[in-house]
Structure formats: structure tokens, C-alpha cells
Amino acid sequence: MADARRGASRRQFLFGGAVAAAGVAAGFTADRAIVEYTEANAPAHGLSTVPFHGVHQAGIATDAQANATLIAFDLHDDTDREALGRMMRILSDDAARLTQGQPALADTEPELALEPARLTVTFGFGPRLVERAGGTTPGWLRPLPAFAIDKLEARYSDGDLLIQVASDDATSMAHAVRMFVKDARGFGTLRWQQRGFRHAHGTRKPGVTMRNLFGQVDGTTNATPETDDFNELVWIRDGWLAGGTSFVLRRIAMDLETWDLVGRKEREDSVGRTLDTGAPQTGGGEFDEPDFDELQPSGHPVIARHAHMRRARSDDPRERFFRRAYNYDEAPVGEASSNSGLLFIALQADVDRQFLPIQERLAELDILNIWTTPTGSAVFAIPPGCAEGGFIGETLLG
Amino acid sequence: MNKKTFARTGALLGAAALALTGCASAASGDGLTVTDPWVRAEAGEMTAMFGEIVNDTGEDMHIASIETDVAATVEMHEMIMGDDGSMIMQEYEGGFTLPDDETFTLDPGGNHFMLIGLQHELKAGEVVTITVNFDEGDPLVIEATVKDFEGGNEPYHEDEGHGDH
Ligand code: HEM
Ligand SMILES: [Cu+2]
Numbered sequence: 001m002a003d004a005r006r007g008a009s010r011r012q013f014l015f016g017g018a019v020a021a022a023g024v025a026a027g028f029t030a031d032r033a034i035v036e037y038t039e040a041n042a043p044a045h046g047l048s049t050v051p052f053h054g055v056h057q058a059g060i061a062t063d064a065q066a067n068a069t070l071i072a073f074d075l076h077d078d079t080d081r082e083a084l085g086r087m088m089r090i091l092s093d094d095a096a097r098l099t100q101g102q103p104a105l106a107d108t109e110p111e112l113a114l115e116p117a118r119l120t121v122t123f124g125f126g127p128r129l130v131e132r133a134g135g136t137t138p139g140w141l142r143p144l145p146a147f148a149i150d151k152l153e154a155r156y157s158d159g160d161l162l163i164q165v166a167s168d169d170a171t172s173m174a175h176a177v178r179m180f181v182k183d184a185r186g187f188g189t190l191r192w193q194q195r196g197f198r199h200a201h202g203t204r205k206p207g208v209t210m211r212n213l214f215g216q217v218d219g220t221t222n223a224t225p226e227t228d229d230f231n232e233l234v235w236i237r238d239g240w241l242a243g244g245t246s247f248v249l250r251r252i253a254m255d256l257e258t259w260d261l262v263g264r265k266e267r268e269d270s271v272g273r274t275l276d277t278g279a280p281q282t283g284g285g286e287f288d289e290p291d292f293d294e295l296q297p298s299g300h301p302v303i304a305r306h307a308h309m310r311r312a313r314s315d316d317p318r319e320r321f322f323r324r325a326y327n328y329d330e331a332p333v334g335e336a337s338s339n340s341g342l343l344f345i346a347l348q349a350d351v352d353r354q355f356l357p358i359q360e361r362l363a364e365l366d367i368l369n370i371w372t373t374p375t376g377s378a379v380f381a382i383p384p385g386c387a388e389g390g391f392i393g394e395t396l397l398g
Numbered sequence: 399m400n401k402k403t404f405a406r407t408g409a410l411l412g413a414a415a416l417a418l419t420g421c422a423s424a425a426s427g428d429g430l431t432v433t434d435p436w437v438r439a440e441a442g443e444m445t446a447m448f449g450e451i452v453n454d455t456g457e458d459m460h461i462a463s464i465e466t467d468v469a470a471t472v473e474m475h476e477m478i479m480g481d482d483g484s485m486i487m488q489e490y491e492g493g494f495t496l497p498d499d500e501t502f503t504l505d506p507g508g509n510h511f512m513l514i515g516l517q518h519e520l521k522a523g524e525v526v527t528i529t530v531n532f533d534e535g536d537p538l539v540i541e542a543t544v545k546d547f548e549g550g551n552e553p554y555h556e557d558e559g560h561g562d563h
Contacts, residue, residue, distance in 0.1 A: 083521070083523075085523070086521060086522060086523025086524060087522070087523060089523045089543075090522055090523045090543070090545065093543070105434055105436045105543060105545055106436050106438075106448070106506075106545045106547045106549075108549045182546065182548075183522065183545070183546060185546070186439070186521075186522050186546045187522075
């Protein structure tokens, strides 16, 4: 009887001819590959993958991909601890598959999953999620205090669940985002979605510091992933977050209109670095140390007192964090003719001890504040990674 | 033969033949493996299980019955075109046979295991155990993940023509 169902006639009546592509939805198939890559037709970069399973979640120490979309959800009132466990199992399974170039379970666009291009998915928990789970909320897991420089909007701020989806390919990334939205909406409503980019893969050599939309080399002074210094700064040591970290998002508008009015020298003075190579104004190359004590003949310091780099650097080496920013550039609203900025992302073991003192210093004095305005702010706990068969959040929900 | 038909509303969404490489899920029974089994989340009366079953037993395997704790009955359904050109599903006469050395695909818009008379709401992220009994040999025990799914335009809702049960 089974034999009667093989072959084209069956496919034809399944699809009425309209979608009768060969091999589509055949009841019996021997060949299970959607697309088979050979050496001849394999893409240069699309098949590159970053492991999903591990001690830490991917997307933190991962060399930043060209694109990132951050989505945040507000949990439904009835999403309790038990539901959170189901949610994170489903979302972790989606992430485990999609990051490895495999369609998610029940993926309606499986072909879009085949070129992950270093896709990573990173989950973060807001204070309410941890509370619902009955877990211990770290002291730093709360909205940052309000700063005088802030003009925060709710549509860019806070949230109960964060999913950072990043890939060198925007199409693959959009598909993954869609899958997460579909699978999370039974548990929460989409609160916001924010999209960022860096230089496209291949535009520059890997490891070259990115530029932001002010034209600055941005990210020079940063811990190097996989070093002791990085591990010390970023990863949490104990409790359910051991192997995890904290994630601070600051959406910061950069006013390209008023920045236009600023000359090149003044632009360099605003940070204390040159625009061409990103080297300190006191000389050397990009990665040479600045000399904050060096004086001009006039007696003023070469690196200004209000320069961003001077203000962002504390005497206390523990007051440091890992920066992993993305540019954004969106349609101007109303009378404005630009709508650009940074999705400034800071990762550290302890927000209060490492990040907050620096943010306070910058809010107090930083010449860049003239042209920049924080419009969104959010803090999330990033749980550790999981092994195969496990799920993200199992140390809280398991 | 008690042949049940189910009206299908709207157009059929083409479900591509997924090539779920790797990611093997539950497997049991000698030479029978299931890849990516899942069940559509449902608060009402009925839903369906999808996935791919590979038969490496060396013989055609005929399914005698299917059972699960979460539903009163499980039927084997196929999709056919009704007289008015719309797709309808009906119980597959005599039960599915899994041909030797082939992959048998259960997918939205195609063959599926129909779970009828749900004992409780099936929520996304739950795992449902479904046992497939064959004429001969060990049963195949499938652990299927419940997922929210709007696609495939499946007429599984009560008000859409499950007349005779
Ligand atoms: C739109 C806003 C911002 C822009 C355009 C910007 C730009 C820059 C640039 C060009 C540098 C120098 C190159 C480098 O080391 O990366 C720098 C350094 C730095 N920035 Fe920012 N930044 C912004 C916001 C922030 C915020 C909100 C923080 C923290 C609260 C921050 C913390 C730092 C730190 C810690 C450094 C390294 C300082 C050092 O050399 O020790 N930045 N930033
Ligand atoms: Cu059915």
C-alpha cells in the first residue's frame, strides 16, 4: 500500500501543482539533505560556526560578528518558574541548532538556517525573571541609577529576557531572530528590538579595531578574550551565575549634525586619540600607552582633562570591563536628518564594582557628552553556557 | 472501513522536505530511529506529531497502532485533496508502512500522527512520549518536544470538521 503513495502523482495532489517542487514534502525520501555542499560550491564564509555548548555562552568572548540584533521580552503574568524552564529548553534547542547551521525544530524556513556565518545566540535574564524563578538576584541586577545626561526611552530600555543574536550574515540572523520571536511569544511579549552593525566580514582583517560613526577607532583599550585578565574581569565565579557575566546595554545617540561642526583637532581632543590610527595624542601606535602627564608648551596636558579616554580610565585597575559595541544607523525621525549611534555593550563580573564607577565619572565630565545622549539602558544577568543535552539557565531553573 | 475526513481550510503551505542533518533525537527499537520529533502545542482537543522516522531494520515495518498518555487515541493521517480542491486530512487506511532503508516524513501539510482527545493542554517545551507498535518487533518509543506552531494551515481545531468523533 505504501508503494502506491510514492512518486510524482502523490506530490501533485499534495500541492495541486502550485508548489510541486521536486522532493518537496514527499512522504518517503531516501535523501535528507536540503543543500549539499561540495568543495566547488561551498560558500567562503557562510558555513563557519561558533560552538553553542560550553562553559560560557557564546557571543561574549566571540570576536564580534558584523551584525547583531538584540531582542528583549516582558514575561506574561502567568509565566512562572515551571514555564521558564520550558521556555529556556525550547530557546536553547533553537539556538543549539541554528548556530550549527541546522534548521530549528518546526522551522518553516529551513533553508535560511543553512549559512550561519558564525551565528551566536546569547541569553540574558532581567531582575523579574530571576525573581519569578525564585533565584538569588545579584545586587547589581537592577536598572542603572539615572544620570543627568540620560534621556531614556522605555522602548529601548529594560526587559525580562534578552536574546542577543549576532552573525556575519544579516539574512541568517533575521531568520534566527524570527524563530526566537515565534518561540518566546508564548511566554512573553516582545518589548524591544535593536539592531547594530560593524564592518562587514572581509572588509577588514579580523582583529582590526572597528570604527564608530564619528569616524573614531573604537575598542582599542579592551581586554583580550581568553586571557587571564579577560577571564578575571568578565566571568562570575560563584552561585548560579558561575561562568556567566553581566550585560549592560547603553543605547547612545551620536548627533552627527553637531559633530559635523567640530574640526578635526577638536574631535581628536575629545577622546585623546588621533583619528587616523587611533594612537594616543602623546604618540606611538594605536596600542601604545598614552602619557596622561605629558604637557603642551602652554602647560595644559596633551590629553585634555575632559577627554573621554582620560575620564573613562580609572586608577583602580579593577574598574574595567569588556566592551563589545555595535553601530546603529536608522531612519531619522521628524525634523532630524540623522539617527545614529552606538549600542554600547559592557560585560563584567560585577556591574556595581566595575562599570558603575566609570559611568559615573563619564556622566560627571566627558566632553563627548556634548554630542552623545543615552536613550536606552538595560542590565541583564548572562547565565553560564550549557553542555549538550542541557539548557541555558539550568543552574537557575533546573 | 471507518474513513474519517477532515476539511482543510485555506491554501496549503508548502512544507519543504527538511533535511534535518544531525541533531538526532529520540531513538529506540532495533534499526528504527526518529529525528526531530515534535508535537504542536495545543489547548484544545487534538494536535499532531511530526518528525522523520528512518527504517534500517532490513524489512518494511507496518505500524499496527500508536499510543500516548496525553491523548485518548492516536491515528495515522494523510493529506489528500478534497472534491472542492481544498486539502483535507483523513485516516490512512490500513496504517502507515515504513519502507525499509527509507526515511518516512511526518510534516505539517503531509503525513502525521494525529493525537485526538488530549488529556491536558500541551504546552511548548513539554516532552510527550509516543509509542509506535508494529505488527512484529519491538515498539518505537518517541520523545517528542511540544512547540508553538502556527504554520502549515492545519485544520486541527475542533470547529473545523472532525464530524464523526
Ligand atoms: C557614543 C558613546 C561613546 C563613544 C563614541 C565612545 C568612543 C570611545 C573611543 C573613540 C575610545 C578610544 C578608543 C578605545 O580605547 O576604544 C573610547 C574608549 C573608552 N570608552 Fe568610550 N565611547 C562612548 C561611550 C562610552 C561609555 C558609555 C563608556 C562607559 C560607561 C565608555 C567607556 C570607555 C572606556 C573604558 C574606554 C577605554 C579607556 C582607556 O583607554 O582606558 N565609553 N570610547
Ligand atoms: Cu490529522
